Amino acid sequence: MDSFYNYFSLVLFFAIPLIMTALGALFSERSGVVNIAMEGLMIVGAFVGILFINGKFTPGINSAAEFTDAIGGVAVYLLGVLMAIIAGILVSYLHAVASIKMKADQIISATAINTLTPALALFLTMSLALGQSAGTDKLPVSRNLYLIKEVPLLSKIPFFGELFFQNVYPGFYIGVIVIIVTYIVIYKTKFGLRLRACGENPHAADAAGVNIYKIRYLGVLISGAIAGASGFIFVIGFTIEFNASVVGYGFLAIAVMIFGNWQPFKIVGAAFLFAGLLTLSDGISFFPALDNLEIPEAIISMLPYLITIVVLVITSKNSRAPKAAGQIFDKGER
Amino acid sequence: MGKIKQFFLKLWKAIKNFFVNFSIKKVLKLFTNTKVLNSLAAILVGLLVGFIVMVFVAKDPFTGEWSFGTALDGLNRLFGGGARSPKNFGEVLFRSAPLILVGLSVGFAFKTGLFNIGASGQFMVGGAAALYAANLLTLPVGIHFAVAALAGIIAGAIWGFVPGILKAVYNVNEVITTIMMNYVAMYLTVMMVTYPKVYDQGLTAINTNFPTAHTPVLGLDKLFPGSNIDISIIIAILVAILMWFILEKTTLGYQLKAVGNSKDASKYSGINYKKSVAVSMMIAGGLAGLAAALHYLPIKPGYFRPVETINLIGFEGISIALIGQSNPLAIIFSGTLISYIKEGASQMQLYGFNKEITNIVISVIIYMIAISAYLGSVVNKRKERQKQLEEEDEDDANRIDDESVTKGGEING
Numbered sequence: 001m002d003s004f005y006n007y008f009s010l011v012l013f014f015a016i017p018l019i020m021t022a023l024g025a026l027f028s029e030r031s032g033v034v035n036i037a038m039e040g041l042m043i044v045g046a047f048v049g050i051l052f053i054n055g056k057f058t059p060g061i062n063s064a065a066e067f068t069d070a071i072g073g074v075a076v077y078l079l080g081v082l083m084a085i086i087a088g089i090l091v092s093y094l095h096a097v098a099s100i101k102m103k104a105d106q107i108i109s110a111t112a113i114n115t116l117t118p119a120l121a122l123f124l125t126m127s128l129a130l131g132q133s134a135g136t137d138k139l140p141v142s143r144n145l146y147l148i149k150e151v152p153l154l155s156k157i158p159f160f161g162e163l164f165f166q167n168v169y170p171g172f173y174i175g176v177i178v179i180i181v182t183y184i185v186i187y188k189t190k191f192g193l194r195l196r197a198c199g200e201n202p203h204a205a206d207a208a209g210v211n212i213y214k215i216r217y218l219g220v221l222i223s224g225a226i227a228g229a230s231g232f233i234f235v236i237g238f239t240i241e242f243n244a245s246v247v248g249y250g251f252l253a254i255a256v257m258i259f260g261n262w263q264p265f266k267i268v269g270a271a272f273l274f275a276g277l278l279t280l281s282d283g284i285s286f287f288p289a290l291d292n293l294e295i296p297e298a299i300i301s302m303l304p305y306l307i308t309i310v311v312l313v314i315t316s317k318n319s320r321a322p323k324a325a326g327q328i329f330d331k332g333e334r
Numbered sequence: 335m336g337k338i339k340q341f342f343l344k345l346w347k348a349i350k351n352f353f354v355n356f357s358i359k360k361v362l363k364l365f366t367n368t369k370v371l372n373s374l375a376a377i378l379v380g381l382l383v384g385f386i387v388m389v390f391v392a393k394d395p396f397t398g399e400w401s402f403g404t405a406l407d408g409l410n411r412l413f414g415g416g417a418r419s420p421k422n423f424g425e426v427l428f429r430s431a432p433l434i435l436v437g438l439s440v441g442f443a444f445k446t447g448l449f450n451i452g453a454s455g456q457f458m459v460g461g462a463a464a465l466y467a468a469n470l471l472t473l474p475v476g477i478h479f480a481v482a483a484l485a486g487i488i489a490g491a492i493w494g495f496v497p498g499i500l501k502a503v504y505n506v507n508e509v510i511t512t513i514m515m516n517y518v519a520m521y522l523t524v525m526m527v528t529y530p531k532v533y534d535q536g537l538t539a540i541n542t543n544f545p546t547a548h549t550p551v552l553g554l555d556k557l558f559p560g561s562n563i564d565i566s567i568i569i570a571i572l573v574a575i576l577m578w579f580i581l582e583k584t585t586l587g588y589q590l591k592a593v594g595n596s597k598d599a600s601k602y603s604g605i606n607y608k609k610s611v612a613v614s615m616m617i618a619g620g621l622a623g624l625a626a627a628l629h630y631l632p633i634k635p636g637y638f639r640p641v642e643t644i645n646l647i648g649f650e651g652i653s654i655a656l657i658g659q660s661n662p663l664a665i666i667f668s669g670t671l672i673s674y675i676k677e678g679a680s681q682m683q684l685y686g687f688n689k690e691i692t693n694i695v696i697s698v699i700i701y702m703i704a705i706s707a708y709l710g711s712v713v714n715k716r717k718e719r720q721k722q723l724e725e726e727d728e729d730d731a732n733r734i735d736d737e738s739v740t741k742g743g744e745i746n747g
Contacts, residue, residue: 036509098701102708107449108656112701115653119693126688127391248513248644251451255510298525301642305514309500312511316504 003287007279009163015275016175017234021253022260022267023182024226029262030186031219032199032212032324037095037110038227039250040117044091045084045228046235047121050139050242052083053146056130068145077146077170077236081229088228089221091117096220100213103328114250121244138241146170146236171233178226183264195219199322202329212329259308261319273311277304345579369659372710376657376702377671384695385409388687395686408685412695415678424558426670426677428632431566434669435625436647437654438577439494439618444660445581446614447594452497452512453622454648455519456490460623461630461638462523463489465540468547468631469532478546479631486627487620493519494619495612502608508615516644527640539637540630549632566628571666573624577617578662590614622648656700672696 021038028035053076055061067076091113098109122137124130132140148168155165164172186192197205198215206212227250234249235242256274260267281301284291312319364370385405392405416426436453443450450456464486473481497511527533527540534541549564557563581587592600593610601607625647629636654672658665672692679692 094701098705102705104704104708107652108704109701111649111652111656112697112704114649115693115700116697119690119697123387123391123688123690123694126690248517251513255513258507258510296525298521302518302521305517309506309511309514312506313500313504316506319505319507321507 005159005163007287010279011272011275012163012172013237014278015271016172017230017237017249018253018256018275019268019271020175020178020230020233021227021250022257022271023178023264024223024230025254025257026182026186026223026262026264026267027195027219027226028223029257029325030199030322031195031216032202032322032327032329033096033099033216033220034106034326035092035095035110035220035223036107036251036254037092037113038223038253039246039248040110040114041088041092041224041227042231042234042246042250043121043244044117045088045231046242046246047117047139047244048087049080049084049228049232050141050235051130053077053080054130054139057083064140064142064145073146074148074170080236081171081174081232084228084232085225086228088224088226088231090224092220092224092227095224096217100216100220100329103330106326106328118244125244138243141236141240141242143169143236143240169233169237171229171237174229174233178229179264179268186264191215191218196322198329199324202324202327206329206331212331216329255308258319258321259312261315262322274304274308277307280304341584344583345576348579348583349575368710370664372706373657373659373664373703376699376706379702380695380699381409381413383698384412384691387691387694388412391687393686404685408682408687411681411685412675412678412691415681416674418681419560420558421560422677422681424555424561424563426673427558427567428561428563429676430670430673431570432625432629432647433650433654433672434570434574434666435621435628436651437658437665437669438574438662439621439625439655440648440651441655441658441660441662441665442577442581442621443614443618444655445594446590446610447597448498448501448508448611448614448618450494450497450512450615450618450622451509451648451652452494452515453618453625453651454645455512455516456493456619456622457626457629457647458516458519458523458645459493459626460486460490460619461626461636462526462540463623464627465630465638466526466532468544469541471547473546475546476550478544479549482547482631483624483627486623488623490623490626491616491620494622495616498612498615498619501615502611516648520642520644523638524640524642527638537637539639542630542635542637547631548635549628551633562632562634564632566632569624569628570669573621574662574666577621581662586613622651625651653696653700657696657703659703 021042024041025035025038051057053067054064055067058067061067061070064076095106095109095113098104099106125139126135126137129135131138146169148170149166151165155161157165184192186195194205194210194215195218197208197210198212198219202212205215230253231246231250234246252274256271257267259274260270280290280303281297284300388408389402389405392401392408393399394401394404415422417423436457439453439456440450464482467482467485468478471478471481493515497506497508497515500506500511501508532540534543549566551564554563554565554568555561579587581591589600589605589610590613592603592605593607593614597607600610629647630638650672654665654668657671658668675695676689676692679687679689682691683689
């Protein structure tokens with residue numbers, strides 16, 4: 001039981017940022033705008049959020065520890081997420097303007113963002129000496145300050161209490177909220193219906209009186225907000241120094257979104273499957289039977305990617321992207 | 335065999351025509367082409383933004399205070415650093431060869447409507463294969479290089495073929511398969527590097543001591559003394575011309591582009607869609623594999639280390655392809671441009687500027703190119719409106735003149 005618990009908590013750890021980012025991309029794609037800028041948006045969210053929690057925006061506070069002492073770890077974390085969201089929205093606006101208003105190729109402006117954000121983050125860190133010492137391009141992350149040791153009452157629930165309510169980052173709960181809200185917004189609200197219509201048949205939606213441009217703007221900005229937050233959550237959970245990279249998670253999330261067939265719950269399932277396999281290489285010691293086979297580590301590490309490809313081949317017949325994704329909407333064109 | 339002969343005859347004819355019909359007028363016409371002008375304007379804006387960023391962070395290297403002069407020095411290096419001496423320019427050309435080829439890899443797939451994010455993975459396996467061939471075979475000089483490069487091409491082509499065939503037969507989105515193949519390539523090559531027969535403990539990389547397999551220099555170092563230049567840049571340019579030829583002058587290229595323009599229309603017109611997709615991805619992979627061979631085989635090679643990170647060159651390839659707007663000939667220039675800016679940026683570090691400025695400039699260039707068509711149309715519309723207004727003004731003025739004439743007449747009368 002113990003090994004399963006360890007394994008599962010690691011899987012959760014990997015899966016939450018993947019799910020969040022994939023759901024973010026979903027909002028954009030479902031509105032008809034392909035957004036491969038998720039990687040760049042995650043980076044900018046993490047960068048701004050970490051600067052904030054390290055006290056760079058607040059006069060009088062010089063370190064992360066001072067900040068948490070002043071208002072508490074969870075509050076700092078949540079404010080950091082807020083900053084990350086704002087940063088994500090601002091940068092995704094660049095993508096929205098280019099791809100919606102200026103009718104540019106959606107891959108091009110997204111690539112620009114992916115190139116810009118890590119460069120800008122590294123450049124600013126170095127030039128303005130934002131790291132621990134001058135000349136370093138890494139930002140320190142004191143992640144233990146933000147860990148919730150246990151949630152009162154709930155942590156007493158057998159098994160689940162230990163899994164979900166002890167030693168977790170607040171980001172975990174944000175992730176759960178994002179999953180539920182995404183499902184409700186996309187399937188149960190007027191906005192969600194319009195969003196889906198924009199991605200499937202924008203001309204029909206336009207004829208029905210929907211403002212395509214507005215919906216698409218919202219779709220892209222929401223994706224930016226979620227990507228920013230998940231970048232922050234991802235980096236806080238995984239590392240003690242941030243060097244302007246989310247190690248390809250943004251791209252993996254897009255893969256997970258396609259794997260999940262552009263549907264929220266399938267994305268969650270796909271992310272868990274993927275994270276489960278991904279964790280296998282780190283967590284193989286949890287499974288003595290597998291560990292004893294002595295399969296080379298590199299091969300186990302390859303498995304998640306290979307299995308994803310195989311699953312895609314099997315399920316590809318049902319795969320359906322939003323019809324208008326990637327297409328430029330022009331009111332005058334029929 | 336006849337087909338191949340025909341292909342080369344055609345290629346020869348095209349090259350001959352190019353030189354026979356070459357004229358300065360044509361070149362000038364090329365530079366007044368809106369697409370080219372847009373790209374040039376985008377590049378200027380990118381460098382300008384780079385300069386503005388530099389102004390903000392410029393510090394005098396001695397006093398440590400803000401200084402505009404330092405920013406100008408930095409700009410000077412960014413703009414002119416690549417051409418300060420034959421050595422620098424030789425270095426720019428040397429570094430540009432793999433960039434051009436990776437750009438071609440992404441651009442070629444773009445032409446068929448495919449998005450090859452997997453150039454990184456194709457590059458990694460291509461590099462490992464080329465280094466294996468360089469280390470494990472014993473062959474005469476020249477031939478050994480060719481064989482090693484071919485090994486790189488084949489490995490890259492296989493890595494591109496897999497996503498291609500999966501897309502063609504099972505309709506699996508190539509974006510996701512190429513991303514997955516990148517990771518598989520990463521773990522595979524990490525395993526391959528540490529194979530004892532090719533691994534160099536001292537370098538912690540694949541052994542680079544393979545005298546017969548190095549890229550031939552062919553006396554080019556006489557032209558650019560002190561630089562590491564070799565024939566890789568010539569290979570890259572020739573391959574770019576070949577890709578242009580395939581896309582523009584052959585049936586295969588026509589089919590590939592038709593598939594890129596409209597999958598359904600190409601199917602109805604009898605083009606073999608599946609074959610086109612698979613072939614296109616295979617060629618794209620081969621190009622990335624060749625890029626890796628040219629990166630790892632020179633006398634001063636890149637080191638192939640067992641690190642679990644994805645080589646970012648594939649993403650640079652996306653930038654290069656986009657700046658060159660997927661035109662193989664334009665990609666020669668965009669690849670060289672990126673290499674040129676990189677060289678300038680590395681010299682800028684003398685003045686305390688971080689070399690990340692390269693990517694800031696590149697991203698602005700890409701963004702400007704993305705929106706250039708829109709900006710261009712806005713400018714044109716405004717011009718047209720102004721013309722219209724002016725014409726209306728003239729009409730009004732004429733009318734007034736007419737009226738005053740008639741009025742004058744009345745008074746006179």
